[in-house]
Amino acid sequence: MWGFTFHRRTVLELMLTVFISCLPIASGLMVMIYQQDRKLEDNARVSVTEAIHSVDLALERMHTAAVTALPLAQTSCDIARDKLVKLVSNLQSLQGLMLAKDEIVYCSTMPSPLYDSAQPVAFKSPVSLVVDPFSTPNAVLIAYQLLHEKSSVIALAYGLELRNELRAFKDGLILLLEFGDTYITASGDSRDPRRPSQTEYRTTGVSAKFGYTVVAGYPAGYSTQEARNTILQVAPSLALVGIFTGVVFFWGMSNHRIKRGSTAAKNNDDGT
CATH class of the missing domain: 3.30.450 (Beta-Lactamase)
Known part of the structure; x- marks a missing residue:
């Protein structure tokens, strides 16, 4: 009976250790993805403002x-x-x-x-x-x-x-200038058979001076690819943090179990 209890306790401690080890990894990935989302969203918004400013200067x-x-x-x-x-x-x-x-x-x-x-x-x-x-x-x-x-x-x-102004933005963001029914990008225009993908973090802005529209967005799948690349870079560091956290936790539980066992044995001796 004692052996079964010890075995079950050990299994529970190992499971708890694995869970504790995964916490910093999971939380680190969640924070990383959140920060990436905010970064891409902010970059699209800021780039629209900057593009309007630079294109306005050219048209001025x-x-x-x-x-x-x-x-x-x-x-x-x-x-x-x-x-x-x-x-x-x-x-x-x-x-x-x-x-x-x-x-x-x-x-x-x-x-x-x-x-x-x-x-x-x-x-x-x-x-x-x-x-x-x-x-x-x-x-x-x-x-x-x-x-x-x-x-x-x-x-x-x-x-x-205009293409030169748009080519200044080199971080994967696609910027498109709309003039009525026509548009131009850094590498294409209205004659292309298909409009470029800007489905992710799509942001628009209108020039108050000249009335054209700037559309900014990342192509479909861009954020997933960026997250994958980032995970590959930070995964080893997060894994080390998780392992260290698990080792410290398991060591603490082991010391606590040993101390508790010693105390129980001492009490039994005193009772004898």
């Missing part, structure tokens, strides 16, 4: 060029063209300038027409993406239109300007 340069060229929209192309060319040459980020009247472009610094000259040029918003423009097939242009009565100035830049 186009706005400044359009404002400078606006007085030329009241003149003929013969008078305005040389001044437009000079203005474009002074800004490396600017690809071209166009003047329009009654939505028809009548003067442009582009070597070939951006649009079919017979078609009116009208944008739904001040900033638009021109996908596969008439003058540069397979390219994406940013068009900023500044209106004044029936005249307008259209400042143009390559989509690379």
